[in-house]
Amino acid sequence: MIKVSVFYPNTPGAKFNFDYYTHSHLPMVRDKLGAACKGVAAEKGLAGGAPDAPATYVAIAHLYFESVDAFNTAFGPVADDILGDIPNYTDLSPDLQISEVLVNASRSETGELRI
Numbered sequence: 001m002i003k004v005s006v007f008y009p010n011t012p013g014a015k016f017n018f019d020y021y022t023h024s025h026l027p028m029v030r031d032k033l034g035a036a037c038k039g040v041a042a043e044k045g046l047a048g049g050a051p052d053a054p055a056t057y058v059a060i061a062h063l064y065f066e067s068v069d070a071f072n073t074a075f076g077p078v079a080d081d082i083l084g085d086i087p088n089y090t091d092l093s094p095d096l097q098i099s100e101v102l103v104n105a106s107r108s109e110t111g112e113l114r115i
Contacts, residue, residue, distance in 0.1 A: 022087040036074035039064040
C-alpha cells in the first residue's frame, strides 16, 4: 500500500478554507480517483513540536492506493480537474510525497495494538 501525502505549508497571511476543502474538494478528489483510492484522511495543523510553536503545515491530506502505478493511472486523467480546484480553497502551493506504508495500526477497544 502507498500513501500520497499533500502538505500545505503554514505560511503567514495565506488563505485556507477548511470548510470548502473538507466538504467539496476532498469528496471531489475521492470521486474522481474512483475505486483506486482506498481511503482519504485530512488533518488541520494545530501546533509545532516546541511550546507555542506554530504548526509546520496548515493542512495535510493523505490518499491511499495499492501502488504507485494505481495512483498514476487514476490521477493522470483527472489531474487538471483536481489541481484546478486548489485556488478555490487556498493560495498555497502544496508539496506532495508518495510513501510506502509500512505500518498502519490502531488500538482495539481493549487497548491492544492492531497491525
